[in-house]
Amino acid sequence: MKLLLKNPDNALNARLNITKRVSPCLDSCWHYHPEYELIYISQSNGIRFVGDSVSQFFPGDLVLVGSNLPHLWRNDPSYYQDIDENDENKKVKTIIIKFTKDFIGEGTFNNPVFTGVDSLLDQSKFGISFGKTVAKSLHEELDRVVELPQTEQAIKLLDILYRLSLATDRVELSSSDMRQYTQENSQRIDLVLKYISDHHASDITLNDVASIACMTPNSFCRYFKRMTNKSFVQFLNEVRIRDAARLLAQEDLPISEVCDIVGYKSITNFNKQFKLIVGSTPKEYRLNNLNLFFSDKYAQVG
Incomplete structure (x- = not known):
């Protein structure tokens, strides 16, 4: 792809x-x-x-x-x-x-x-x-x-x-101008993005994605940064945390279980990354979404 x-x-x-x-x-x-x-x-x-x-x-x-x-x-x-x-x-x-x-x-x-x-x-x-x-x-x-x-x-x-x-x-949405005017090496980044999207809940390593791109880890890091404006680790964390936010809003699962589902082994790291990316703790995020849900429902009834 x-x-x-x-x-x-x-x-x-x-x-x-x-x-x-x-x-x-x-x-x-x-x-x-x-x-x-x-x-x-x-x-x-x-x-x-x-x-x-x-x-x-x-x-x-x-x-x-x-x-x-x-x-x-x-x-x-x-x-x-x-x-x-x-x-x-x-x-x-x-x-x-x-x-x-x-x-x-x-x-x-x-x-x-x-x-x-x-x-x-x-x-x-x-x-x-x-x-x-x-x-x-x-x-x-x-x-x-x-x-x-x-x-x-x-x-x-x-x-x-x-x-x-x-x-x-x-x-x-994008923090920088990422417009593309050439397809040079584009197949590599597409394969990597699809792999991260499909396997972010697994234990993905830098070597894994570098191999997908047929590059050495050092070359891949430079390439990925140039194509996405983010490091591989930063990008992987964002995909995992966005998926976690979806689960917290849609499913009645314990936060510790959500942490495990999206690929984090440490609840401390999960909470840290969630606060860094979303701007609130997982618990606060879930409460805010519940409040929004009931506010919308009340407004519709009214």
Whole structure:
């Protein structure tokens, strides 16, 4: 599996392409493309990789990915086990809007009236995640936009981008500009990312991943840092901790068991890494998620 430059022949001249997908699981390929991409997850969960960012995603996830920025949404392991295409609860439902900067005309966003949108598109080189309030307000429109005639799709996308440019509840994902303009040595990093994603709960060593990349450990460390902006150990910790956060939010398991499931042998190290990456202890994180759950449920009833 390799990092792909996605640009199929039948879409070479397409400035705007909107699709609604229902599938057993998400793509398992770390890729990039020259188009911008607005991705809305209406049903699915797992871990997403955008540039050097490793984060959880849940239903309602809304992200704008910039041109040539590598990204991958990877489902939780349960999606890949005993796939039942008739199980509606296990299906992945996404809306993907892929567009070029000139989707309504060359130089449109150079007009001063579109300064906000132009700034948003520039910021998207880091990947932008929007908050639940923003995503919820756009849910129905995103769900219907695929059914509109092409002209109306372009008008609606412009409206959506304008509203997103006004949103204050948004977060840059990648800490640095990770845009790719060449596929040189890309197969190596893709194999490594897939291996880490699939085996992070095991006792992965530097020698293991260096072997996957067919490199010496020292050469691999330099290569991995250049490609992800993080050390191998730092990246592995982030994948493990994001998976742990998912388990703490979704499952009623003892914290010590979650620690063991995601690959930590020491509860002390687990707590330390969790606080460093998430910003709270595992116990605090679980309590905060419970409070959010009951607040949302109460708001719906009210």
